[in-house]
Amino acid sequence: MDLSWMAWTKPTAIFFVVIALLIAGMATWERISPGGSPRVGVLRLKTHRGDRLFITLLGSAFIHLAWLGLTPFSLWGALIVSAIYGTLVFSFV
Protein backbone atom coordinates (compact mmCIF):
# COMPACT_ATOMS: atom_id res chain seq x y z
CA MET A 1 0.00 0.00 0.00
CA ASP A 2 1.47 3.33 -1.08
CA LEU A 3 1.21 5.82 1.76
CA SER A 4 3.53 8.41 0.26
CA TRP A 5 0.60 10.87 -0.06
CA MET A 6 0.48 10.96 3.74
CA ALA A 7 4.06 12.29 3.73
CA TRP A 8 5.13 10.35 6.81
CA THR A 9 8.30 11.33 8.64
CA LYS A 10 10.06 9.55 11.47
CA PRO A 11 9.35 12.29 14.08
CA THR A 12 5.63 12.44 13.26
CA ALA A 13 5.42 8.63 13.29
CA ILE A 14 7.06 8.61 16.75
CA PHE A 15 4.61 11.29 17.88
CA PHE A 16 1.59 9.20 16.88
CA VAL A 17 3.08 6.00 18.28
CA VAL A 18 3.55 7.79 21.63
CA ILE A 19 -0.08 8.96 21.58
CA ALA A 20 -1.23 5.41 20.74
CA LEU A 21 0.94 4.00 23.54
CA LEU A 22 -0.51 6.51 25.98
CA ILE A 23 -4.04 5.44 25.06
CA ALA A 24 -3.08 1.75 25.31
CA GLY A 25 -1.43 2.49 28.67
CA MET A 26 -4.63 4.16 29.89
CA ALA A 27 -6.65 1.10 28.78
CA THR A 28 -4.27 -1.20 30.68
CA TRP A 29 -4.44 1.05 33.74
CA GLU A 30 -8.25 0.91 33.57
CA ARG A 31 -8.06 -2.89 33.35
CA ILE A 32 -5.86 -3.06 36.45
CA SER A 33 -7.76 -0.43 38.39
CA PRO A 34 -11.29 -0.03 36.97
CA GLY A 35 -13.48 3.02 37.57
CA GLY A 36 -11.15 5.74 36.28
CA SER A 37 -10.42 6.99 39.85
CA PRO A 38 -12.83 9.93 39.80
CA ARG A 39 -12.08 12.88 42.07
CA VAL A 40 -12.65 16.59 42.48
CA GLY A 41 -9.34 18.40 42.23
CA VAL A 42 -8.09 21.97 42.38
CA LEU A 43 -10.22 23.04 39.40
CA ARG A 44 -13.31 21.92 41.40
CA LEU A 45 -14.22 19.64 38.49
CA LYS A 46 -14.97 15.96 38.74
CA THR A 47 -12.31 14.31 36.56
CA HIS A 48 -11.42 10.74 35.67
CA ARG A 49 -7.92 9.76 34.64
CA GLY A 50 -8.94 9.95 30.96
CA ASP A 51 -9.98 13.59 31.52
CA ARG A 52 -6.64 14.23 33.19
CA LEU A 53 -4.80 12.78 30.19
CA PHE A 54 -6.88 14.95 27.85
CA ILE A 55 -6.15 18.08 29.94
CA THR A 56 -2.45 17.15 29.96
CA LEU A 57 -2.24 16.62 26.19
CA LEU A 58 -4.26 19.73 25.32
CA GLY A 59 -2.32 21.86 27.79
CA SER A 60 0.98 20.47 26.51
CA ALA A 61 0.04 21.41 22.94
CA PHE A 62 -0.57 24.99 24.06
CA ILE A 63 2.63 25.03 26.14
CA HIS A 64 4.55 24.05 23.00
CA LEU A 65 2.76 26.70 20.92
CA ALA A 66 3.39 29.38 23.55
CA TRP A 67 7.03 28.31 23.75
CA LEU A 68 7.37 28.62 19.99
CA GLY A 69 5.56 31.93 19.83
CA LEU A 70 7.16 33.60 22.83
CA THR A 71 10.70 32.22 23.19
CA PRO A 72 13.59 31.61 20.81
CA PHE A 73 14.69 28.49 22.77
CA SER A 74 14.68 24.82 21.78
CA LEU A 75 11.43 22.86 22.12
CA TRP A 76 13.04 20.50 24.63
CA GLY A 77 12.32 23.21 27.20
CA ALA A 78 8.62 23.07 26.31
CA LEU A 79 8.72 19.28 26.67
CA ILE A 80 10.18 19.57 30.20
CA VAL A 81 7.56 22.18 31.16
CA SER A 82 4.83 19.90 29.71
CA ALA A 83 6.12 16.90 31.71
CA ILE A 84 5.99 18.99 34.91
CA TYR A 85 2.52 20.24 33.93
CA GLY A 86 1.33 16.67 33.26
CA THR A 87 2.63 15.50 36.64
CA LEU A 88 0.79 18.36 38.35
CA VAL A 89 -2.43 17.62 36.44
CA PHE A 90 -2.31 13.92 37.39
CA SER A 91 -1.55 14.84 41.02
CA PHE A 92 -3.90 17.71 41.71
CA VAL A 93 -6.61 18.10 39.02
Add this chain to the structure above:
Amino acid sequence: MKPWNNRAWFLVLPMLLLVAFSAVIPLMTVVNYSVQDTFGDNKFFWAGVEWFRKTLHSERFVSALIRNLIFSGIILAVEVPLGVLIALRMPKKGIGVPICLVLMSLPLLIPFNVVGTIWQVFGRNDIGLLGGTLKSLGFDYNYVSNPVHAWVTLIVMDVWHWTSLVVLLCYAGLASIPDAYYQAAQIDGASGWARFRYIQLPKLSRVLTIAVLLRFMDSFMIYTEPFVVTGGGPGNATTFLSIDLVKMATREFNLGGAAAMSLIYFLIILLVSWVFYTVMTRHED
Protein backbone atom coordinates in the same frame (compact mmCIF):
# COMPACT_ATOMS: atom_id res chain seq x y z
CA MET B 1 -22.26 -11.93 37.84
CA LYS B 2 -20.71 -9.27 35.62
CA PRO B 3 -23.29 -6.59 34.89
CA TRP B 4 -21.94 -5.84 31.41
CA ASN B 5 -20.40 -7.52 28.43
CA ASN B 6 -17.31 -5.86 27.00
CA ARG B 7 -17.84 -7.53 23.63
CA ALA B 8 -20.48 -4.85 23.03
CA TRP B 9 -17.55 -2.56 22.19
CA PHE B 10 -17.30 -4.38 18.84
CA LEU B 11 -20.56 -2.65 17.90
CA VAL B 12 -18.64 0.64 17.97
CA LEU B 13 -16.15 -0.69 15.43
CA PRO B 14 -17.96 0.51 12.25
CA MET B 15 -18.19 4.05 13.64
CA LEU B 16 -14.55 3.87 14.71
CA LEU B 17 -13.53 2.95 11.16
CA LEU B 18 -15.63 5.76 9.74
CA VAL B 19 -14.05 8.28 12.12
CA ALA B 20 -10.60 6.89 11.33
CA PHE B 21 -11.03 7.43 7.60
CA SER B 22 -12.91 10.73 7.81
CA ALA B 23 -11.00 12.39 10.66
CA VAL B 24 -8.00 10.58 12.12
CA ILE B 25 -6.12 9.76 8.90
CA PRO B 26 -6.65 13.25 7.40
CA LEU B 27 -5.55 14.77 10.72
CA MET B 28 -2.41 12.62 10.71
CA THR B 29 -1.68 13.78 7.16
CA VAL B 30 -2.10 17.40 8.20
CA VAL B 31 0.36 16.84 11.07
CA ASN B 32 2.83 15.33 8.57
CA TYR B 33 2.40 18.27 6.19
CA SER B 34 2.85 20.81 8.99
CA VAL B 35 6.49 19.85 9.53
CA GLN B 36 7.44 19.73 5.86
CA ASP B 37 7.59 21.85 2.76
CA THR B 38 6.52 20.76 -0.68
CA PHE B 39 6.69 22.15 -4.19
CA GLY B 40 4.39 19.49 -5.64
CA ASP B 41 5.09 16.14 -7.28
CA ASN B 42 4.67 14.40 -3.89
CA LYS B 43 8.15 15.54 -2.81
CA PHE B 44 8.50 16.78 0.76
CA PHE B 45 11.33 18.50 2.62
CA TRP B 46 11.73 18.55 6.38
CA ALA B 47 10.98 21.98 7.87
CA GLY B 48 10.63 21.13 11.57
CA VAL B 49 8.49 23.55 13.54
CA GLU B 50 9.24 26.52 11.29
CA TRP B 51 5.70 26.69 9.91
CA PHE B 52 4.29 26.86 13.42
CA ARG B 53 6.78 29.57 14.41
CA LYS B 54 5.95 31.58 11.26
CA THR B 55 2.21 31.21 11.76
CA LEU B 56 2.36 32.27 15.41
CA HIS B 57 4.39 35.36 14.50
CA SER B 58 2.26 36.24 11.48
CA GLU B 59 0.06 39.32 11.78
CA ARG B 60 -2.18 37.86 9.11
CA PHE B 61 -2.99 34.83 11.30
CA VAL B 62 -3.47 36.84 14.51
CA SER B 63 -5.79 39.34 12.78
CA ALA B 64 -7.89 36.56 11.24
CA LEU B 65 -8.06 34.80 14.62
CA ILE B 66 -9.20 37.98 16.39
CA ARG B 67 -11.83 38.61 13.70
CA ASN B 68 -13.05 35.04 14.10
CA LEU B 69 -13.28 35.26 17.90
CA ILE B 70 -15.17 38.57 17.70
CA PHE B 71 -17.55 37.11 15.10
CA SER B 72 -18.23 33.99 17.20
CA GLY B 73 -18.68 36.09 20.34
CA ILE B 74 -21.28 38.31 18.63
CA ILE B 75 -23.04 35.30 17.11
CA LEU B 76 -23.36 33.55 20.48
CA ALA B 77 -24.42 36.75 22.26
CA VAL B 78 -27.22 37.30 19.72
CA GLU B 79 -28.38 33.85 18.65
CA VAL B 80 -28.57 32.05 22.00
CA PRO B 81 -30.75 34.59 23.91
CA LEU B 82 -32.82 35.25 20.78
CA GLY B 83 -33.30 31.51 20.23
CA VAL B 84 -34.41 30.98 23.83
CA LEU B 85 -36.77 33.95 23.63
CA ILE B 86 -38.41 32.73 20.41
CA ALA B 87 -38.69 29.16 21.78
CA LEU B 88 -40.43 30.52 24.90
CA ARG B 89 -42.87 32.50 22.74
CA MET B 90 -43.70 29.66 20.36
CA PRO B 91 -47.14 28.04 20.72
CA LYS B 92 -47.23 24.88 22.80
CA LYS B 93 -50.27 23.31 21.13
CA GLY B 94 -52.64 23.72 18.20
CA ILE B 95 -52.08 24.39 14.51
CA GLY B 96 -49.48 27.05 15.34
CA VAL B 97 -46.97 24.37 16.42
CA PRO B 98 -46.38 22.70 13.03
CA ILE B 99 -46.53 26.06 11.24
CA CYS B 100 -43.87 27.57 13.53
CA LEU B 101 -41.69 24.43 13.37
CA VAL B 102 -41.76 24.38 9.56
CA LEU B 103 -41.03 28.12 9.37
CA MET B 104 -38.16 27.71 11.81
CA SER B 105 -36.72 24.76 9.89
CA LEU B 106 -36.73 26.51 6.51
CA PRO B 107 -33.48 28.50 6.85
CA LEU B 108 -31.71 25.34 8.07
CA LEU B 109 -32.66 23.48 4.90
CA ILE B 110 -30.99 25.98 2.59
CA PRO B 111 -27.45 25.07 1.51
CA PHE B 112 -24.69 27.37 2.77
CA ASN B 113 -23.68 28.67 -0.66
CA VAL B 114 -27.31 29.43 -1.51
CA VAL B 115 -27.66 31.38 1.76
CA GLY B 116 -24.56 33.35 0.77
CA THR B 117 -25.93 34.03 -2.70
CA ILE B 118 -29.34 35.08 -1.34
CA TRP B 119 -27.74 37.60 1.01
CA GLN B 120 -25.24 38.77 -1.57
CA VAL B 121 -28.10 39.74 -3.88
CA PHE B 122 -30.39 40.82 -1.03
CA GLY B 123 -27.78 43.25 0.26
CA ARG B 124 -26.80 44.85 -3.04
CA ASN B 125 -27.85 48.48 -3.15
CA ASP B 126 -28.61 48.45 -6.87
CA ILE B 127 -30.87 45.39 -7.22
CA GLY B 128 -31.21 43.90 -3.69
CA LEU B 129 -34.31 44.36 -1.56
CA LEU B 130 -32.37 45.16 1.63
CA GLY B 131 -29.70 47.31 0.03
CA GLY B 132 -32.19 49.10 -2.21
CA THR B 133 -34.61 49.79 0.66
CA LEU B 134 -31.85 51.13 2.92
CA LYS B 135 -30.59 53.29 0.08
CA SER B 136 -34.06 54.70 -0.60
CA LEU B 137 -34.36 55.49 3.14
CA GLY B 138 -31.22 57.58 2.91
CA PHE B 139 -28.68 55.13 4.37
CA ASP B 140 -25.40 54.94 2.51
CA TYR B 141 -25.34 51.15 2.86
CA ASN B 142 -22.70 49.29 0.85
CA TYR B 143 -21.32 46.02 2.18
CA VAL B 144 -18.82 45.80 -0.69
CA SER B 145 -16.86 48.90 0.32
CA ASN B 146 -17.74 49.51 3.99
CA PRO B 147 -16.26 47.05 6.54
CA VAL B 148 -18.91 47.81 9.18
CA HIS B 149 -21.70 47.19 6.69
CA ALA B 150 -20.01 43.96 5.60
CA TRP B 151 -19.83 42.77 9.21
CA VAL B 152 -23.44 43.74 9.94
CA THR B 153 -24.58 41.91 6.79
CA LEU B 154 -22.68 38.74 7.74
CA ILE B 155 -23.97 38.81 11.33
CA VAL B 156 -27.59 39.39 10.28
CA MET B 157 -27.23 36.63 7.68
CA ASP B 158 -25.88 34.18 10.24
CA VAL B 159 -28.57 35.11 12.75
CA TRP B 160 -31.21 34.53 10.06
CA HIS B 161 -29.67 31.23 9.05
CA TRP B 162 -28.86 29.67 12.41
CA THR B 163 -31.05 31.11 15.19
CA SER B 164 -33.65 28.52 14.19
CA LEU B 165 -31.31 25.76 15.32
CA VAL B 166 -31.17 27.24 18.82
CA VAL B 167 -34.95 27.72 18.73
CA LEU B 168 -35.63 24.11 17.74
CA LEU B 169 -33.25 22.72 20.36
CA CYS B 170 -34.73 24.91 23.08
CA TYR B 171 -38.27 24.17 21.99
CA ALA B 172 -37.55 20.42 22.29
CA GLY B 173 -36.03 21.06 25.73
CA LEU B 174 -39.06 23.06 26.86
CA ALA B 175 -41.47 20.43 25.54
CA SER B 176 -39.80 17.81 27.72
CA ILE B 177 -40.53 19.66 30.99
CA PRO B 178 -43.39 17.86 32.78
CA ASP B 179 -46.52 19.92 33.52
CA ALA B 180 -46.15 19.12 37.23
CA TYR B 181 -43.33 21.66 37.48
CA TYR B 182 -45.53 24.44 36.09
CA GLN B 183 -48.43 23.40 38.32
CA ALA B 184 -46.17 23.55 41.39
CA ALA B 185 -44.90 26.98 40.28
CA GLN B 186 -48.49 28.18 39.84
CA ILE B 187 -49.43 26.99 43.33
CA ASP B 188 -46.40 28.82 44.74
CA GLY B 189 -47.42 31.97 42.84
CA ALA B 190 -44.13 32.09 40.94
CA SER B 191 -43.64 34.98 38.53
CA GLY B 192 -42.84 34.45 34.85
CA TRP B 193 -39.19 35.28 35.50
CA ALA B 194 -39.00 32.86 38.49
CA ARG B 195 -40.54 30.12 36.34
CA PHE B 196 -37.94 30.76 33.67
CA ARG B 197 -35.01 31.07 36.10
CA TYR B 198 -35.77 28.06 38.32
CA ILE B 199 -37.64 25.65 36.04
CA GLN B 200 -37.08 26.30 32.35
CA LEU B 201 -33.47 27.47 32.34
CA PRO B 202 -32.10 24.57 34.44
CA LYS B 203 -34.05 22.10 32.30
CA LEU B 204 -32.66 23.75 29.17
CA SER B 205 -29.03 23.54 30.31
CA ARG B 206 -28.28 20.37 28.33
CA VAL B 207 -29.76 21.59 25.04
CA LEU B 208 -28.19 24.99 25.58
CA THR B 209 -24.81 23.30 25.99
CA ILE B 210 -25.31 21.60 22.65
CA ALA B 211 -26.59 24.82 21.06
CA VAL B 212 -23.66 26.89 22.32
CA LEU B 213 -21.14 24.25 21.27
CA LEU B 214 -22.64 23.84 17.80
CA ARG B 215 -22.97 27.56 17.22
CA PHE B 216 -19.48 28.28 18.47
CA MET B 217 -17.89 25.58 16.33
CA ASP B 218 -19.93 26.47 13.24
CA SER B 219 -19.36 30.21 13.53
CA PHE B 220 -15.67 29.73 14.27
CA MET B 221 -15.33 27.54 11.19
CA ILE B 222 -17.58 29.68 8.97
CA TYR B 223 -16.39 29.74 5.37
CA THR B 224 -18.94 29.48 2.59
CA GLU B 225 -21.31 32.33 3.44
CA PRO B 226 -18.72 35.10 3.98
CA PHE B 227 -16.75 33.79 1.01
CA VAL B 228 -19.80 34.12 -1.23
CA VAL B 229 -21.05 37.42 0.20
CA THR B 230 -17.88 39.44 0.75
CA GLY B 231 -15.04 37.19 -0.42
CA GLY B 232 -13.20 38.18 2.77
CA GLY B 233 -13.36 41.88 1.98
CA PRO B 234 -13.49 44.82 1.83
CA GLY B 235 -9.73 44.53 2.16
CA ASN B 236 -9.35 41.81 4.76
CA ALA B 237 -12.20 43.03 6.97
CA THR B 238 -14.11 39.73 6.85
CA THR B 239 -11.23 37.36 6.17
CA PHE B 240 -11.79 34.72 8.81
CA LEU B 241 -9.36 31.91 9.58
CA SER B 242 -11.05 29.44 7.26
CA ILE B 243 -10.99 31.84 4.31
CA ASP B 244 -7.34 32.63 4.93
CA LEU B 245 -6.58 28.94 5.32
CA VAL B 246 -8.14 28.01 1.98
CA LYS B 247 -6.38 30.94 0.31
CA MET B 248 -3.06 29.76 1.71
CA ALA B 249 -3.56 26.10 0.84
CA THR B 250 -5.12 26.30 -2.60
CA ARG B 251 -4.21 29.67 -4.13
CA GLU B 252 -0.72 30.01 -2.67
CA PHE B 253 -0.12 26.23 -2.52
CA ASN B 254 1.57 26.75 0.85
CA LEU B 255 0.62 23.34 2.27
CA GLY B 256 3.03 23.43 5.21
CA GLY B 257 1.87 26.82 6.41
CA ALA B 258 -1.79 25.90 5.88
CA ALA B 259 -1.30 22.64 7.80
CA ALA B 260 0.33 24.41 10.74
CA MET B 261 -2.45 26.98 10.72
CA SER B 262 -5.11 24.22 10.60
CA LEU B 263 -3.61 22.50 13.62
CA ILE B 264 -3.52 25.69 15.68
CA TYR B 265 -7.09 26.41 14.53
CA PHE B 266 -8.13 22.87 15.54
CA LEU B 267 -6.49 23.17 18.97
CA ILE B 268 -8.28 26.46 19.65
CA ILE B 269 -11.64 24.91 18.72
CA LEU B 270 -10.87 21.89 20.90
CA LEU B 271 -9.90 24.08 23.87
CA VAL B 272 -12.87 26.42 23.66
CA SER B 273 -15.32 23.53 23.13
CA TRP B 274 -13.87 21.70 26.14
CA VAL B 275 -14.11 24.83 28.30
CA PHE B 276 -17.73 25.45 27.23
CA TYR B 277 -18.68 21.83 27.80
CA THR B 278 -16.96 21.62 31.17
CA VAL B 279 -18.37 24.91 32.45
CA MET B 280 -21.90 24.12 31.32
CA THR B 281 -22.00 20.55 32.66
CA ARG B 282 -19.98 20.95 35.86
CA HIS B 283 -23.06 20.85 38.13
CA GLU B 284 -24.56 17.74 36.54
CA ASP B 285 -22.67 15.28 38.74
